[in-house]
Every structure is written in C-alpha cells, then in structure tokens.
Amino acid sequence: MKRPRASKRLAPRRGSRASRKKALHALSLRLEMAREEERARVARELHDELGQVLTSLKLEFSWLVDELKKSEPKPGIQLVNKLQSLIGLIEVSIQSVRQISGDLRPAVLDHLGLREAIQWEATKFQARTGIRCRVVSQLVHDVADRTRALALYRILQEALTNVVRHAHAGAVRISLAEQGRTLVLVVKDNGRGIARPEISSMMSIGLLGMSERARLLGGRCTITGVPGRGTTVTVKVPSARS
Numbered sequence: 344m345k346r347p348r349a350s351k352r353l354a355p356r357r358g359s360r361a362s363r364k365k366a367l368h369a370l371s372l373r374l375e376m377a378r379e380e381e382r383a384r385v386a387r388e389l390h391d392e393l394g395q396v397l398t399s400l401k402l403e404f405s406w407l408v409d410e411l412k413k414s415e416p417k418p419g420i421q422l423v424n425k426l427q428s429l430i431g432l433i434e435v436s437i438q439s440v441r442q443i444s445g446d447l448r449p450a451v452l453d454h455l456g457l458r459e460a461i462q463w464e465a466t467k468f469q470a471r472t473g474i475r476c477r478v479v480s481q482l483v484h485d486v487a488d489r490t491r492a493l494a495l496y497r498i499l500q501e502a503l504t505n506v507v508r509h510a511h512a513g514a515v516r517i518s519l520a521e522q523g524r525t526l527v528l529v530v531k532d533n534g535r536g537i538a539r540p541e542i543s544s545m546m547s548i549g550l551l552g553m554s555e556r557a558r559l560l561g562g563r564c565t566i567t568g569v570p571g572r573g574t575t576v577t578v579k580v581p582s583a584r585s
Contacts, residue, residue: 389444394437401433449496456485457492458519461499465517468503474515474532476503481520488583494556495519495528495578498564502530502576505549509541510534510574521582525562528578537568553578 408426411418452460458480465476486492499517506512512534520527542550550566553576557564562580 385447387444387448389440389447394440394444397433397437397440401430401437404430404433452492452496457495458482458485460492460496461517461519464496464499464503465515468515472507474506474512476515476517479516479518481518483521486526486583491526491560491580491583494560494580495526498553498556498576498578499528499530501549501553505576506530506532506534506574509537512573524582526578526580526582530576531573532575533573536570536572537566537574538570542566542568 404426408423408430411423411426449460449463451463455463461480462478465478468474469476486495503515506515510532512532515530515532518527518529518531550564553566554564557578557580560580562578564576564578566574566576568574
C-alpha cells in the first residue's frame with residue numbers, strides 16, 4: 344500500500360514581502376496626510392470660528408467700557424477695572440487661539456513656502472527661548488511639493504523642541520539645500536552634545552517621529568553628537584523631481 348505523499352509547502356512568492364512593505368508604506372503616508380489635513384481643518388475652525396467670537400466679545404466689552412465712562416452718573420472704578428480685566432483675558436485667549444492654530448497648521452507654509460516658514464519658525468523660536476537661531480537656505484527654487492515641505496517643517500519643529508529640552512545650547516544653525524536630487528535639512532546646535540545611549544532612549548519620542556516622517560518620503564534622518572560641541576540632526580529626502 345502506497346503511503347500518501349506529504350503535501351509540499353507552497354514557497355512564498357517572490358516579491359510578496361516587498362509588496363506588503365510597499366503597501367504599508369503607502370498606507371502610513373496616507374494616514375500621515377490625513378492627520379495633517381485634520382490639523383488644517385481644526386486650525387481653520389479655531390481661527391475662523393472661535394477667533395471671531397472672541398474678537399466680537401472684545402469689541403463688545405470695549406464698547407461697553409466706553410459707554411460707561413461717558414454715562415452719568417459715572418460708574419464705579421471697580422466696575423470699569425473689572426470690565427477692562429475681562430478685555431485683557433479675552434485678548435490673551437485670542438493670542439492663544441492664534442498660537443494653537445499656527446502650531447496645528449502654519450499659514451506661512453501654505454502661503455509663502457518652506458523657506459519663509461523655516462525663517463518664521465526660527466524667529467519665533469529665538470524670541471521664545473532666547474537661543475540664537477540662524478537660517479541658511481541654498482535652495483534655488485522653493486520646495487513646491489506640499490507633502491515634502493510639511494514633513495521637513497514638522498521635523499524642524501521637533502528638532503528645535505529637542506534643543507530646548509536637552510541640548511542646553513546657546514545657538515542653533517539651520518540649513519536647507521538641494522544636493523543633486525536630494526533635499527537636505529540640517530539642524531545643528533552648540534550644546535552639550537547627545538550621547539549614543541541617549542539617542543536610543545529618544546527613539547520613542549522625538550527621534551522616532553522625525554525618522555518616520557523622513558522614511559515615509561523615502562529618506563532618512565540621522566542624529567549625531569559630539570560631547571561639548573553640540574548635536575546635529577541631518578534629514579535627507581528625495582526631491583519631487585526625483
């Protein structure tokens with residue numbers, strides 16, 4: 344009696360793993376784009392709806408204070424001071440809404456491009472932290488591709504956040520260039536210099552996010568440090584032309 348032949352295992356098709364990897368890569372990119380679109384929508388809602396309501400409240404309170412000052416008999420000084428204090432709180436709220444809206448979706452990036460957005464971010468960073476920030480752009484033409492421009496801008500934001508949290512630096516230099524068909528963003532500080540163990544420990548926070556954004560565009564983000572001489576974040580992604 345013949346024994347039944349053992350069924351042969353089907354060998355995985357060549358390219359199936361690569362196809363799955365490519366599909367996951369495309370899905371990750373689409374999810375990232377969806378997140379950015381949602382951020383843009385929320386930013387518009389904050390700016391257009393909540394911002395307008397707060398501005399209207401400020402105008403109404405200002406009008407009320409002016410009318411009270413002109414009325415007879417004169418209102419108590421405590422009432423006027425209270426109303427003016429409320430106007431001050433509303434003004435602070437308006438500025439907060441603008442700040443949050445700008446963080447969610449920087450309008451300067453959409454209207455003026457990546458070069459101006461980086462300069463704007465550097466100026467804002469220097470004013471907020473007191474750390475000197477210099478921008479050097481060697482781009483002949485600005486980055487027209489919206490996805491690439493936004494990814495590089497987000498990586499820059501994260502890199503500057505890490506400078507404030509970890510570097511103890513007094514100055515930062517940001518450079519943006521196109522080398523052949525590769526866009527190169529470099530953020531270098533003059534702080535204490537990150538050590539190798541710290542790079543590994545940062546993988547769950549800043550570095551992982553920066554690396555993932557670069558990877559989604561087919562690029563790479565590397566971070567290096569020299570003790571006492573600072574940390575350098577280098578991002579290389581293919582340009583839209585490539």
